[in-house]
Amino acid sequence: MGKKKETITIYDVAREAGVSMATVSRVVNGNPNVKPATRKKVLDVIRQLGYRPNAVARGLASKKTTTVGVVIPDISNTFYAELTRGIEDIATMYHYNIILSNSDLKKEKELELIETLLEKQVDGLLFLGGEVTDAHREIFSATAVPVVLAATRDEKKEWPSVTIDQIQAAKEATCILVHEGHEKIAYLGGPLTDSVNGYPRYLGYKEALEENGIPFEERLIRLGDYRYRSGYETMKDLLTSNKPVTAVFAASDEMAVGAIHAAQDMERKVPEEISVIGFENIPLSSQVRPLLSTVSVPMYDIGAVAMRLLTKYMNDEPVESGQVLLQYSVELRGSTKLKEWEETR
Amino acid sequence: MGKKKETITIYDVAREAGVSMATVSRVVNGNPNVKPATRKKVLDVIRQLGYRPNAVARGLASKKTTTVGVVIPDISNTFYAELTRGIEDIATMYHYNIILSNSDLKKEKELELIETLLEKQVDGLLFLGGEVTDAHREIFSATAVPVVLAATRDEKKEWPSVTIDQIQAAKEATCILVHEGHEKIAYLGGPLTDSVNGYPRYLGYKEALEENGIPFEERLIRLGDYRYRSGYETMKDLLTSNKPVTAVFAASDEMAVGAIHAAQDMERKVPEEISVIGFENIPLSSQVRPLLSTVSVPMYDIGAVAMRLLTKYMNDEPVESGQVLLQYSVELRGSTKLKEWEETR
DNA sequence: CTGTTAGCGCGTTCAG
DNA sequence: CTGAACGCGCTAACAG
Numbered sequence: 001m002g003k004k005k006e007t008i009t010i011y012d013v014a015r016e017a018g019v020s021m022a023t024v025s026r027v028v029n030g031n032p033n034v035k036p037a038t039r040k041k042v043l044d045v046i047r048q049l050g051y052r053p054n055a056v057a058r059g060l061a062s063k064k065t066t067t068v069g070v071v072i073p074d075i076s077n078t079f080y081a082e083l084t085r086g087i088e089d090i091a092t093m094y095h096y097n098i099i100l101s102n103s104d105l106k107k108e109k110e111l112e113l114i115e116t117l118l119e120k121q122v123d124g125l126l127f128l129g130g131e132v133t134d135a136h137r138e139i140f141s142a143t144a145v146p147v148v149l150a151a152t153r154d155e156k157k158e159w160p161s162v163t164i165d166q167i168q169a170a171k172e173a174t175c176i177l178v179h180e181g182h183e184k185i186a187y188l189g190g191p192l193t194d195s196v197n198g199y200p201r202y203l204g205y206k207e208a209l210e211e212n213g214i215p216f217e218e219r220l221i222r223l224g225d226y227r228y229r230s231g232y233e234t235m236k237d238l239l240t241s242n243k244p245v246t247a248v249f250a251a252s253d254e255m256a257v258g259a260i261h262a263a264q265d266m267e268r269k270v271p272e273e274i275s276v277i278g279f280e281n282i283p284l285s286s287q288v289r290p291l292l293s294t295v296s297v298p299m300y301d302i303g304a305v306a307m308r309l310l311t312k313y314m315n316d317e318p319v320e321s322g323q324v325l326l327q328y329s330v331e332l333r334g335s336t337k338l339k340e341w342e343e344t345r
Numbered sequence: 346m347g348k349k350k351e352t353i354t355i356y357d358v359a360r361e362a363g364v365s366m367a368t369v370s371r372v373v374n375g376n377p378n379v380k381p382a383t384r385k386k387v388l389d390v391i392r393q394l395g396y397r398p399n400a401v402a403r404g405l406a407s408k409k410t411t412t413v414g415v416v417i418p419d420i421s422n423t424f425y426a427e428l429t430r431g432i433e434d435i436a437t438m439y440h441y442n443i444i445l446s447n448s449d450l451k452k453e454k455e456l457e458l459i460e461t462l463l464e465k466q467v468d469g470l471l472f473l474g475g476e477v478t479d480a481h482r483e484i485f486s487a488t489a490v491p492v493v494l495a496a497t498r499d500e501k502k503e504w505p506s507v508t509i510d511q512i513q514a515a516k517e518a519t520c521i522l523v524h525e526g527h528e529k530i531a532y533l534g535g536p537l538t539d540s541v542n543g544y545p546r547y548l549g550y551k552e553a554l555e556e557n558g559i560p561f562e563e564r565l566i567r568l569g570d571y572r573y574r575s576g577y578e579t580m581k582d583l584l585t586s587n588k589p590v591t592a593v594f595a596a597s598d599e600m601a602v603g604a605i606h607a608a609q610d611m612e613r614k615v616p617e618e619i620s621v622i623g624f625e626n627i628p629l630s631s632q633v634r635p636l637l638s639t640v641s642v643p644m645y646d647i648g649a650v651a652m653r654l655l656t657k658y659m660n661d662e663p664v665e666s667g668q669v670l671l672q673y674s675v676e677l678r679g680s681t682k683l684k685e686w687e688e689t690r
Numbered sequence: 691c692t693g694t695t696a697g698c699g700c701g702t703t704c705a706g
Numbered sequence: 707c708t709g710a711a712c713g714c715g716c717t718a719a720c721a722g
Contacts, residue, residue, distance in 0.1 A: 009715055020693045025717060033691055050487065055465040056410060057715030059401045060698045067444070067465070076430040076645075078423065085421040088447050097461065099412070100445045102433050120400040120412070120442065142395065228632050257632055264634065287573050287602055288633055289609065300421075354699055365709040370701060378707060402699030405714050 008049050017045040028053055059121060067097045068124040068310060069117030073105045078282040079299055080128065083151060086303025087126060094311045096123070105130050111139060118143055124310045126150055131195050132159070146313035150306035151299075152196045153323070160313070160322030162306040166197065169295045169328045170204025171211075173277050174249050176293075176330060178212045180275055180338045182247035185209070186220040188234050188259055189251035197226075201251040201279060219243055224255060231258025239266050246274060253278040253285045253294055260288070260335060276335040290334030298326050353394050362390040373398055404466060412442045413655060414462030418450045418474040423627040424644055425473065428496060431648025432471060439656045441468070450475055456484065463488055469655045471495055476540050477504070491658035495651035496644075497541045498668070505658070505667030507651040511542065514640045514673045515549025516556075518622050519594050521638075521675060523557045525620055525683045527592035530554070531565040533579050533604055534596035542571075546596040546624060564588055569600060576603025584611050591619060598623040598630045598639055605633070605680060621680040635679030643671050 010028070014021040019038060026034050027042045034042075045051075059065040070087060072080050084100065091098050099117060103110040110130050117125060118139075125147045127136070132154040140147045140159060149161035177185050187205045190198035202221075209216050222238055224230025231254055238245055239262065250256035256278030260270050268274050270290060278285055278294035285292035305324060312319050332338060355373070359366040364383060371379050372387045379387075390396075404410040415432060417425050429445065436443050444462060448455040455475050462470060463484075470492045472481070477499040485492045485504060494506035522530050532550045535543035547566075554561050567583055569575025576599055583590060584607065595601035601623030605615050613619050615635060623630060626641035650669060657664050677683060 007715085011715080021716075022694080022718085023692060026692085029717085035691060038691085052460070052464055054405075054715050056401055056404045057698090058717070060399075060405050060700090061715075061717040063698075063717095065401060074430070075420065075433065076423075076427045078421075078426070081423070081426040082421045084445075085419070085447065088420065088445065092446070097444050097446060097465065099442050100429075100433065101437070101442060102430065115397070116442065119397055228628070254632070261632075261634060283573070284629060284632060287599070287606075287629060289606060352699085356699080366700075367702080367709060368707090371708085374701080380707060383707085399699050402714090403701075405716090406699075406701040408701095408714075 007054075008051050010051070010053070013042065013045050013049060013051050016049060017042045063121075065121050065123055066095055067099060067120070067122050068126060068307075068314075069114070069120070069122040070098050070100050070126045071103050071110055071113050071117070071128060071130070072100060073129040074102055075100065078284065079280055079297075080151075082282070082299040083128065083303035086300035086305075087150075087307045088303075090304045090307035090311070094307075096311070098126075103130060107131075107133065107135070111135055114139055118145060124148070124314045126306055126310060128152065129196060146310060148306050148310045148313065150302050157323055160309055160319070160324075162302050162309060162324045162326065164297055164302070164328045165325050166200035167204040167207065169297075169330075170201040170249070170251070170279070171208040172204075172330055173279065173295045174205045174208035175212070176332070176336065176338055177247040177249060177275055177277060178208060178214065180247065180336060182275065183214050184217075184220065184244045185214070185247040185249060186222065186235075186238055186245050187249055187251075188222050188224065188231055188238075188255045190226045191223060197251065198223075205249055220245065226252040226255055228254040228258040231255030232262045233258070235259035235262035236266065239263065239268065248274060248276045250276065250278050253280045253282050253292060256292055256294065256335070257284060257288050260290070260292070271335050271337050275337055277330075278335075281331055285331075285333075293333045293336040294331055296329045296331045298328065301326055352399075353396050355396070355398070358387065358390050358394060358396050361394060362387045408466075410466050410468055411440055412444060412465070412467050413469040413471060413652075413659075414459070414465070414467040415443050415445045415471045416448050416455055416458050416462070416473060416475070417445060419447055420445065423629070424625055424642075425496075427627070427644040428473065428648035431645035431650075432495075432652045433648075435649045435652035435656070439652075441652075441656070443471075448475060452476075452478060452480070456480055459484055463490060469493070469659045471651055471655060473497065474541060491655060493651050493655045493658065495647050500540075502668055505654055505664070505669075507647050507654060507669045507671065509642055509647070509673045510670050511545035512549040512552065514642070514675075515546040515594070515596070515624070516553045517549075517675055518624065518640045519550045519553030520557070521677070521681065521683055522592040522594060522620055522622060523553060523559065525592065525681060527620065528559050529562075529565065529589045530559070530592040530594060531567065531580075531583055531590050532594055532596070533567050533569065533576055533583075533600045535571045536568060542596065543568075550594055565590065571597040571600055573599040573603040576600030577607045578603075580604035580607035581611065584608065584613065593619060593621045595621065595623050598625045598627050598637060601637055601639065601680070602629060602633050605635070605637070616680050616682045620682055622675075623680075626676055630676075631678075638678045638681040639676055641674045641676045643673065646671055 010021045013024045027039050101113045128150045153161035222234035224234045281294045281296035355366045359369045372384050446458045473495045498506040567579035569579045623639035626639045630637035
């Protein structure tokens with residue numbers, strides 16, 4: 001029960017067991033070339049001495065840390081938390097640990113974090129959600145550490161990534177509203193300068209209108225920060241302007257729910273008077289009334305697949321394709337009127 | 346732009362700069378005993394060669410990794426995600442990185458993770474949400490690595506912890522319902538075997554009834570798993586039983602919201618016919634209608650304070666008290682009728 | 691099957 | 707102010 005105490009090393013075990021440290025190393029690492037008898041003896045001594053291998057020393061000697069770095073926008077964001085869970089589960093499965101760090105999507109912070117993770121000699125790097133700029137490419141190129149992008153992608157396709165086809169997904173969601181008969185469809189989203197999520201979703205919305213011959217109207221566009229509050233406020237603003245609006249496509253579930261509440265506060269019924277469809281399918285969407293219709297993004301899977309892909313790169317296993325687009329789906333629930341929707345992709 | 350490449354070490358920098366590696370080490374670590382001129386030269390060579398210090402080697406030599414281990418029940422759980430963000434922010438502030446791992450509150454997994462983190466030579470350990478058993482104490486005692494508990498505590502107070510007074514908080518929440526005039530107050534919670542959250546909250550509920558001379562009724566107790574669905578189902582079950590219920594204290598916000606929806610589905614108005622109060626104050630509680638009244642637990646702060654406390658232990662700084670109880674508050678919103686509540690603690 | 695011997699990259703005395 | 711030398715704890719050839 002005594003605290004502190006001198007660290008006991010592989011050498012102590014070797015001496016105590018009457019073998020060389022190489023042998024101890026072998027049994028610790030499950031090397032089969034050890035006589036069962038001596039293996040048992042070593043194991044006993046290990047237990048008895050309470051020996052715990054030093055992963056840092058091992059890392060220095062073997063040049064492997066069994067640790068991967070994860071740069072994430074914000075762990076308190078449900079979407080990324082779910083994604084991280086996927087990463088962690090697969091990492092655990094392959095005996096890796098993850099060093100997690102929040103970037104808040106700040107480029108400088110991202111680069112700094114990547115640098116730090118590389119210093120810590122991570123065996124691989126997972127970069128989530130942020131935009132891949134030339135500065136990123138430069139640092140990624142200069143290292144031998146494999147990098148996988150998740151919930152974002154590299155325009156130049158130089159790095160592997162796991163995500164969904166956002167434009168297509170946004171387009172499909174908007175189309176549903178069109179098929180419901182709407183023509184005054186508002187778009188509630190994030191900054192268009194956000195090339196990862198903001199712009200693609202906006203683009204999908206726009207394309208859907210075009211394809212259906214519905215005029216695009218600037219005044220039906222409202223930009224916020226994807227959060228609930230901004231959804232509430234942009235929607236209120238929209239309704240206050242008194243322009244006709246019969247449907248809303250929001251680029252995030254939080255905004256969508258905020259929009260629904262704004263509508264309700266202004267005595268507009270959802271979906272009777274206004275249909276709303278969101279994006280992400282975070283738990284919130286099934287924990288509000290009416291239930292939110294939304295584009296279901298396989299968050300957990302994106303994380304899991306990205307991590308799995310990374311293990312392949314780390315072990316030099318062959319990879320079919322580094323550019324993976326996962327399937328999304330559209331969950332039609334209570335905030336829209338249409339109850340079925342044939343797949344058209 | 347070339348990939349891979351040989352690792353460049355402190356030795357290369359030394360040679361190139363015409364100094365010894367000791368000097369390079371000094372400038373890298375900001376040791377002031379270096380002539381400005383040579384410092385500059387070394388810095389130049391570092392930049393030119395793109396030298397990146399190897400934290401693993403440094404860790405082995407210095408016996409410090411500037412990394413802390415975090416054992417968390419489930420990162421995809423909003424409550425813990427928020428807490429983790431607090432941890433990470435403070436960790437970054439003190440130049441630590443965190444290795445995150447999910448335990449799902451499984452004792453065996455917790456112990457395994459702790460063991461792994463210790464092998465990785467973390468400078469400190471943050472243990473969240475789980476119960477501290479003798480097995481935990483044994484391993485904590487055997488290491489020199491400081492441990493801080495967050496959102497849980499050690500009954501024997503042998504280890505520092507940061508949390509809130511759950512019994513008191515639950516009691517206060519229940520009292521609010523009592524003061525609203527309710528006598529048929531249901532309790533929706535988690536397993537009573539959960540000594541960290543389940544039991545204390547249940548106890549607080551019970552104490553509130555006792556103190557107010559309200560008979561405790563077994564049939565008003567429903568146990569689930571803290572999640573939305575279990576809140577919905579236990580509430581439905583409760584209402585179906587047709588026993589009078591005019592208020593509900595739920596041990597989690599998700600359950601509370603689930604309960605509200607169950608009530609609404611059974612044509613009971615909240616808060617007109619049934620008052621509901623939750624616990625945690627996760628974002629969801631302000632993203633539903635009616636807004637959920639709840640016990641606000643300072644999740645972010647618990648994480649931040651715990652991490653700050655850990656830095657003190659890691660640096661052998663004096664600590665006033667290792668047993669910190671943070672303030673909670675009761676947020677009265679739309680799911681209860683009472684609009685004000687004088688502090689009585 | 692087992693032991694010996696080199697490093698892995700860096701921090702840290704201790705001289706000078 | 708600077709350098710030489712040792713060691714952190716372990717893996718990885720290479721012998722035997």
